[in-house]
Amino acid sequence: MPRRSFVCRCEDVTLSEVDHAIALGLHEVEELKRYTGLGTGPCQGKECISALVKLLIDKGLADPETVQPFTARPPTEPVTLGALAAGLAPDAGDGS
């Protein structure tokens, strides 16, 4: 197996792939997420965001005072479609 250092193990994004995207001129957390797919797997960025931001700060591409993580959206935890569907049932009691 080739030697690889992963930033995001969910979507298999390595340090060298992040470097490649940076070389293409993508320096923002959101840009790098969209280009590499980092942070879009089952863990939703819980594992990779710190490693990515640390890398950007070390390279001087992000300001530690102002840098922000990518937007946190639901679901933060795994949820089944069956459970979500239960919330739509007419007898649910909350009128939704």
Place this chain on the structure above:
Amino acid sequence: MSDTDRALSRRGPARCATALRWDRDQLVTAREGDTVSLALLDAGILETSRSAKYRRPRGAYCLRGDCGTCLVRINGLPNRRACLTAVHEGIRIRPQNRLVAGADPSALVDTMLRGGMDHHHFMVRPRVVNQLMQGVARNLTGLGTLPDRMPDAPAQHRVLEPDVLIVGAGSAGRAAHAVLTDGGCDVVWVDRRDRDGIVAEANAAVSDALLDHTGVFGVYVAEGLWAAMRDTPGQPAVLYSIKPRHVVVATGARDPILAVPNNDRPGVVAARGLLQQLRRSDATLAVPAVVIGEGAYATALADALGVEALPPADVDRIEGNPVDAVSLRDGKGKRECQLVALAPLPAPAYELARQAGAAVRWHGGGFSVQRDQRGRCATTAFTVWAAGDVTGYMGPQSAADDGERVAAAVLHSLR
């Protein structure tokens, strides 16, 4: 398998032995109360899936419900977190996302694309090649296959309107719960882990009021809603629509990845999660292991595990599948080991607080939730308070003190 082949030594009174069935035909002995992850680790089964792009072998990493690579098929249901599921008699566990055990032919992708893969340019033209590639990729990757059967009972939905919702039953959450219930508040208290894991961490009884196996998955500010699913193994799922007046976010901190070479190999785990799992099962390591990490935090974890701590800068790479050694730079040799425990500083689990409107700020190892002097981090349809490690990693004792202080402030504002 004899006891001498085991990765763990057990202390204390022997707990009830049980067996789990791994990958259709392999019977693995385990102890009641172990998580599936720990039982597999004990039996030397570290690879539980193949990765999405390079088809590399993967196994559990964080061991506390965050990372997403311990997902396995349990009793016919896909994408169950092995690290949060307790072993029970007759439990059936299967790997996900792999074609065959052992040498998987799809792993050729890893060997062939040594330099990496940019999927914006890889096999994009001509169109027919792109269609072929997409078809293969869709079948190879993804997250398991559909459940074996329909659930026995449909999921239920409950609407709760408490004074206070406490998210998390770590040190800060437990302390906050004690203060708020003593103060006579109407409290809903949730944690995504199982009760055994929380009790093991607390080293004390935990209130029956706690809804365990209950993960808050989203905050919907416009609706004033915190949505959670209770997902107790073997029982119908329950969707909770929680509309609280106050929320104490005590979600703690996560173990992020350390980007050292071959950090994805089965047998690379998070040191903090490993230690918690060992404590839960009253076990110690019987195989050689090392910690990779720096500073007092990593040293303390290495001491607790009884192994050596290696600074990340010294690591040339992790070797073997599963792991068998860590080789070091500059002629510092090699450390033989069967487990590598990474010890990055825990990063605050800020996501729910941020969805609720809280600000976050980079702080060393992660983004910490910002709050005012009393502990408030957001005020909309509900008032959100942050307590413990979610405001910056502080460790269990300080987190408990912080949870107590913030809960007292919540109590004050309710009066």
